[in-house]
Amino acid sequence: xxxxxxxxxxxLSDTGPILHLHEIERLDALGVFTQIEVPAxxxxxxxxxxxxxxxxxxxxxxxxxxxxxxxxxxxxxxxEIGENGLLQPxxxxxxxxxxxxxxxxxxxxxxxxxxxxxxxxxxxxxxSVGLLVRSFKLGRCRRSDLDQAVEAxxxxxxxxxxxxxxxxxxxxxxxxxxx
Amino acid sequence: MTLTEKLSYLVSQRGExxxxxxxxxxxxxxxxxxxxxxxxxxxxxxxxxxxxxxELGPAIAAEVDQQREALRRDVEWGLSGV
Numbered sequence: 001x002x003x004x005x006x007x008x009x010x011x012l013s014d015t016g017p018i019l020h021l022h023e024i025e026r027l028d029a030l031g032v033f034t035q036i037e038v039p040a041x042x043x044x045x046x047x048x049x050x051x052x053x054x055x056x057x058x059x060x061x062x063x064x065x066x067x068x069x070x071x072x073x074x075x076x077x078x079x080e081i082g083e084n085g086l087l088q089p090x091x092x093x094x095x096x097x098x099x100x101x102x103x104x105x106x107x108x109x110x111x112x113x114x115x116x117x118x119x120x121x122x123x124x125x126x127x128s129v130g131l132l133v134r135s136f137k138l139g140r141c142r143r144s145d146l147d148q149a150v151e152a153x154x155x156x157x158x159x160x161x162x163x164x165x166x167x168x169x170x171x172x173x174x175x176x177x178x179x
Numbered sequence: 180m181t182l183t184e185k186l187s188y189l190v191s192q193r194g195e196x197x198x199x200x201x202x203x204x205x206x207x208x209x210x211x212x213x214x215x216x217x218x219x220x221x222x223x224x225x226x227x228x229x230x231x232x233x234e235l236g237p238a239i240a241a242e243v244d245q246q247r248e249a250l251r252r253d254v255e256w257g258l259s260g261v
Contacts, residue, residue: 134258
């Protein structure tokens with residue numbers, strides 16, 4: 001497939017996309033990046049969910065997983081950014097990393113509160129759906145794989161998307177040409 | 180757990196009779212389905228935002244808009260790149 005999209009280099013991620021893509025056995029979609037950086041609290045959340053970084057390295061479609069230690073001992077880096085009351089501690093660390101990059105790195109998240117904060121700073125937030133579409137666009141999966149993955153993401157993963165939004169997404173991707 | 184077992188559990192836990200619980204279940208179910216139908220119509224362009232606001236209130240309408248925009252941008256990013 002001829003595509004204008006390219007494999008972009010690096011992204012920051014919270015727990016959501018890694019967990020949701022794991023649940024539908026499509027962690028390889030993260031391979032649209034060469035490197036995924038997560039803060040320590042995200043790594044801890046993943047570990048608690050049975051996904052320690054060591055277990056998922058090598059399953060990310062070629063992307064390297066990097067865990068970044070917080071700069072503060074308390075691990076609550078990110079509080080200084082303000083208006084973060086709605087964010088979980090792990091997401092605050094992601095936001096802190098994004099701020100450190102001056103919001104130049106895409107932030108992978110399915111959390112609407114984190115997405116809002118990233119976009120307020122003119123950063124780019126990308127969810128699991130976007131990762132699957134990009135994976136298709138880059139020729140890393142077939143159209144039928146994309147359809148199955150999106151269906152699975154919305155019905156089987158813990159993303160919990162209601163029926164109206166499932167239909168909306170399916171409508172958005174309906175006319176994409178096959179490879 | 181079957182539906183009957185769940186109903187029995189609710190009867191024992193809540194101390195309400197089966198008929199009352201079933202009536203409330205229908206109420207809740209219809210309310211959920213109605214809300215989904217309104218949102219679906221809005222997302223498909225068959226219902227105005229004013230109607231969405233009127234039917235579901237400003238908080239849900241704002242949430243629907245944010246979720247829709249997030250998904251739209253996601254797909255757009257997937258197709259066009261950063």
